[in-house]
Amino acid sequence: MRNAVFIVVLLSIFNHIINCSSSQKITESRPVYEEEKTYLDYFNLARNNFNENKFDDAEGMLEKCLELNPGYSPASILFGELYLARNELEMALVKFQQALNQNAYSVSARTGIGRIHLNRGQLDRALIAFENIIRIESNNPEPWFYKGVILNQQAKEFLSVTSFVRAINLDESYRKTVEEIIPITDPRISKIFKKEYLAIEGKPVISKCDLAALIGAVFNTRRIFRDVSEGFKTPEELESEMLRVSISDVPEYHWAYDEIRMSVSSGLLELFPDNTFKPDQPVIKADFASVLQKLTIRMTNDRSLLTKYIGENSPYDDLNSSHWAYPSVRLAVDNNFLTPRMNNIFGISDHIDGITAINAMTKAAKY
Numbered sequence: 001m002r003n004a005v006f007i008v009v010l011l012s013i014f015n016h017i018i019n020c021s022s023s024q025k026i027t028e029s030r031p032v033y034e035e036e037k038t039y040l041d042y043f044n045l046a047r048n049n050f051n052e053n054k055f056d057d058a059e060g061m062l063e064k065c066l067e068l069n070p071g072y073s074p075a076s077i078l079f080g081e082l083y084l085a086r087n088e089l090e091m092a093l094v095k096f097q098q099a100l101n102q103n104a105y106s107v108s109a110r111t112g113i114g115r116i117h118l119n120r121g122q123l124d125r126a127l128i129a130f131e132n133i134i135r136i137e138s139n140n141p142e143p144w145f146y147k148g149v150i151l152n153q154q155a156k157e158f159l160s161v162t163s164f165v166r167a168i169n170l171d172e173s174y175r176k177t178v179e180e181i182i183p184i185t186d187p188r189i190s191k192i193f194k195k196e197y198l199a200i201e202g203k204p205v206i207s208k209c210d211l212a213a214l215i216g217a218v219f220n221t222r223r224i225f226r227d228v229s230e231g232f233k234t235p236e237e238l239e240s241e242m243l244r245v246s247i248s249d250v251p252e253y254h255w256a257y258d259e260i261r262m263s264v265s266s267g268l269l270e271l272f273p274d275n276t277f278k279p280d281q282p283v284i285k286a287d288f289a290s291v292l293q294k295l296t297i298r299m300t301n302d303r304s305l306l307t308k309y310i311g312e313n314s315p316y317d318d319l320n321s322s323h324w325a326y327p328s329v330r331l332a333v334d335n336n337f338l339t340p341r342m343n344n345i346f347g348i349s350d351h352i353d354g355i356t357a358i359n360a361m362t363k364a365a366k367y
Contacts, residue, residue: 039068043075055082071104073109080112091117107137114146123150141170145177156362158218161192162201175236192217196255203354209256209279211291211357212269216259218361224266224298249276268294285338286325286348288357292337292364293328300366305331316346323348337363 046061059082065075076099083092093116099109100339114129127150133143148163161254167174175184184190191197197217202211215224245265250257260277262267268291271277309330314321319329329346332338337360341347 009364010014021073030131037064037074039065042068043072043078046075046078047256050082050085053085055086058082058277067255071102073099073106076102077108077112078104083110084115084119087119089119092116098161105136107133107140107143110136111146113144114143118146127154138207139168141172141174144170145174148178149181153367154255156359157182157200157365158192158214158342158358159361161189165193165198167264171262184213188220194255197221198297198352200271201358205281205282205351205356206354207280208277209250209260209271210354211288211352212255212260212263212279214255214357214361215263215268215291215295218358218365221262224262224295246275247271247277248274254279283352283357284348285346285350285352288330288352288360289332290326291340292335292360293333293363295364296335296367297330316340317344318350319348320345332360335363 043063043084046058046065049055049058055142062079062082065072066079066102069075070110080092080095080099083089083095093113096112096116099106100113103109110129110133114126114133115283116127117123117129127147127290130143130147130150134147139144144163145167147160148160148167150159151160151163163182164174164182164184165179168178176247178184182189184193197213200206200214206214215290243260247260247264254260256279260269264271264277267276293305297303298313305364306327309321309327312321312330314326316329319326325348329338329348333340333346338356341350
């Protein structure tokens, strides 16, 4: 009996061993399937490869990503960045445009297109692209930075600086890059960091203190005093000239105090008989044209510009050739500083907006 029980136990153990062995063999022979990747997996792999400059690997991952999700705009944008890094501008443009077709509001795609225009030297098209981005997302520092780069290449210093300042104000990390482009510690440039200077660009009507500030920011002080001194004065003499000016309605703490004193002492702007400047008075085209004439004469040292247009027939119904501002108006129009309101109307009493003032003075400063 005991022998029979013992044999049964042995058989049970033997069967258990056989079953375990068979189960292990089945498990070992069963194939292991890799988890299927999603389009996001391929995109993340592509982005990692791109950041490591493994562009070929990134390209392969992006192709697989778009195979699974053809409408995924971030993949098209990264494709555009990849081609841009390779300087394959035409292919980059195709991918960024594809991303825009997938998402019409994509700021990244628009930025890529703007950079392509910039790389090609198409500055006007690049400027339009970045200004459109700013309209969509004004708190994004990147389009402000690129706008500054473009305007700097176009020699529009004031607007270039204001764009760079806005980029820095939004993201301080841009300061180091901007310092490599413009000397932001230069006193004439550093003053543009003031909020009052930044505001001039967007004003529909500038005031006299705005105009004085622009003169100081755009023009070299020694050249401004050229006509007064019949030559150049030393910095000490210029300071002495400015200190002699007494203005009753502009306190020392006024944000444009120094610029107003400089503009008055140099004869570019005038005081009223009661010794007031009226800093908040709007600037009209006649007065602005007069200032531009004085600046142009000092930049060119050509005094004949004072009388160049005297005695001719006026092409404007609202401005007789005997008017005190006529020579300065004609000079401003001939040099594309200002434009008439319409063919036969100059608009002598029209107000001057910030952009018109900045562009006109930037052109005059190039002489």
